[in-house]
Amino acid sequence: MERDFDVIVIGSGAAGLAAAVSAADSGASVLVVEGETQVGGSSRLSGGHFYAAGTSVQEEAGVVGDNADAMFEHYMTLNQHLVDPAVVRRYCDLSAPTLEWVMGLGVKYPADQLYASGVGSTPRGHPPEGEGQEVINVLEGHRSHKGVDLVLDARVTSLITNDEGRVTGVRIGDDEATAGAVIMATGGFGNNPEMIEKYLPQAAATGDWGWYIGADGARGDGITLGESVGGVVDGHDRALLLATPGFSRDLEVALPSWIIMVNQYGRRFCDETGNYTVIAGLLDKQGGPVYAVFDEPTRAAAKRTPLFQAYWVNEVLEQKADDGRILRADSLAELAALAGIDAEGLEGTAQRYNNDVEAGEDTAFFKQGPLSPIRTAPFYAVEIRPAILCWTGTGLRINADTCVIDKAEKPIRGLYAAGETVGNLHGDVYVGGGGSYGPCLVFGKLAGENAAKYAQMLND
Numbered sequence: 001m002e003r004d005f006d007v008i009v010i011g012s013g014a015a016g017l018a019a020a021v022s023a024a025d026s027g028a029s030v031l032v033v034e035g036e037t038q039v040g041g042s043s044r045l046s047g048g049h050f051y052a053a054g055t056s057v058q059e060e061a062g063v064v065g066d067n068a069d070a071m072f073e074h075y076m077t078l079n080q081h082l083v084d085p086a087v088v089r090r091y092c093d094l095s096a097p098t099l100e101w102v103m104g105l106g107v108k109y110p111a112d113q114l115y116a117s118g119v120g121s122t123p124r125g126h127p128p129e130g131e132g133q134e135v136i137n138v139l140e141g142h143r144s145h146k147g148v149d150l151v152l153d154a155r156v157t158s159l160i161t162n163d164e165g166r167v168t169g170v171r172i173g174d175d176e177a178t179a180g181a182v183i184m185a186t187g188g189f190g191n192n193p194e195m196i197e198k199y200l201p202q203a204a205a206t207g208d209w210g211w212y213i214g215a216d217g218a219r220g221d222g223i224t225l226g227e228s229v230g231g232v233v234d235g236h237d238r239a240l241l242l243a244t245p246g247f248s249r250d251l252e253v254a255l256p257s258w259i260i261m262v263n264q265y266g267r268r269f270c271d272e273t274g275n276y277t278v279i280a281g282l283l284d285k286q287g288g289p290v291y292a293v294f295d296e297p298t299r300a301a302a303k304r305t306p307l308f309q310a311y312w313v314n315e316v317l318e319q320k321a322d323d324g325r326i327l328r329a330d331s332l333a334e335l336a337a338l339a340g341i342d343a344e345g346l347e348g349t350a351q352r353y354n355n356d357v358e359a360g361e362d363t364a365f366f367k368q369g370p371l372s373p374i375r376t377a378p379f380y381a382v383e384i385r386p387a388i389l390c391w392t393g394t395g396l397r398i399n400a401d402t403c404v405i406d407k408a409e410k411p412i413r414g415l416y417a418a419g420e421t422v423g424n425l426h427g428d429v430y431v432g433g434g435g436s437y438g439p440c441l442v443f444g445k446l447a448g449e450n451a452a453k454y455a456q457m458l459n460d
């Protein structure tokens with residue numbers, strides 16, 4: 001049967017462009033369909049870090065003995081095995097070869113930038129020169145050079161299937177394009193409030209504080225399109241969220257060392273400067289509002305720093321207290337009453353913390369960095385919510401070969417998926433910086449190869 005293309009890729013982020021380039025390299029004729037007016041999706045806004053093990057960059061940096069087995073063990077343990085082992089294993093196995101492939105295309109990952117990007121100590125975070133935009137530039141250059149067609153401003157509205165349920169193309173409004181295989185690389189759903197409500201209760205619970213840092217096109221179309229042909233959604237309530245006092249929509253990843261965070265019992269529950277990959281999950285587990293608490297000398301000393309520009313600055317904090325957005329009181333008991341926190345708990349926590357500050361060691365949570373006592377009125381409490389949404393981890397269920405699978409665990413013929421639209425890779429805990437962009441490239445490349453092979457088989 002005549003088809004317009006061997007492979008159609010929906011979406012032109014890291015996953016989609018990697019898929020397009022690898023499908024073309026596998027001999028397929030390829031069309032990339034992008035709903036926005038420029039390529040790159042959230043990938044172009046991203047740091048573009050790539051979480052990988054056993055790479056030549058690690059070797060150059062003197063990291064010895066890391067490999068896919070160690071990465072797999074860490075990933076599975078971190079998430080208490082509540083992820084799909086076959087899909088995670090494939091990511092781990094292909095992380096190094098895919099990074100080498102991307103480097104071969106022209107992206108540079110300087111060895112001196114390599115870092116331990118999650119809660120593990122092994123440096124697996126590979127930041128690219130020029131961040132995510134440069135990765136997109138390089139992939140887009142190869143797409144264009146290989147003669148892969150691209151249409152912009154063309155949002156796919158439905159999938160075409162034949163009588164046997166095989167996916168045979170896409171519709172963009174009244175237009176149609178047919179193919180041997182379709183790759184869904186439509187990104188996440190950070191810009192879709194209904195899907196956030198449905199699939200991401202922890203983000204929905206942050207109410208109007210919640211905002212998404214990525215691109216407009218992240219509307220969850222992959223989920224809708226995939227479900228329309230029998231695909232199923234996996235990975236409930238999974239995303240990367242960052243903790244914030246929510247005064248504005250500024251992206252600040254960390255919290256300052258000079259606050260303590262307490263729950264409704266007035267108890268601390270973490271090292272406030274802990275890794276951003278775990279803090280939001282800890283907030284969610286407190287079962288009620290969480291407050292950052294500090295005192296007047298600490299507030300007055302809060303200077304703008306490279307890390308803290310928007311929220312944790314003396315005059316901002318003063319203004320927000322004057323506006324009533326931050327609670328202010330002359331005693332901790334009064335502050336606790338205003339915040340609905342157990343007063344005895346808060347006073348006891350502050351006393352223990354002050355003793356630790358005096359002794360120069362946080363004996364409860366081992367927090368490093370400048371510690372400030374909570375001693376001098378007025379005292380302040382500001383609510384913290386996991387309200388900055390970086391990416392979503394709920395999405396289509398795939399097998400390790402990137403085929404979208406149905407509820408009977410069977411591949412939907414002709415339909416592949418890669419990138420943030422996939423739902424059975426991420427667990428409750430983000431593995432670390434590069435843990436989203438890395439698999440976009442890994443599964444994008446793999447989907448391109450497998451979709452090209454499938455289309456070729458139909459042609460034979």
Ligand SMILES: Cc1cc2nc3c(=O)[nH]c(=O)nc-3n(C[C@H](O)[C@H](O)[C@H](O)COP(=O)(O)OP(=O)(O)OC[C@H]3O[C@@H](n4cnc5c(N)ncnc54)[C@H](O)[C@@H]3O)c2cc1C
Nearest residue numbers: 011013015035041042043047156187217419420434436437
């Ligand atoms: C600011 C920022 C920083 C980040 N930093 C990192 C990092 O350092 N490391 C890391 O691992 N992750 C990071 N992330 C997350 C990571 O970048 C993303 O998860 C990843 O880039 C998503 O890639 P993707 O190809 O799946 O989707 P995208 O890059 O979002 O691309 C999807 C594309 O599909 C298009 N599309 C959607 N629906 C349709 C449709 N119906 N028809 C046609 N086109 C459609 C969209 O317009 C979009 O262009 C960051 C994210 C952001 C926003």
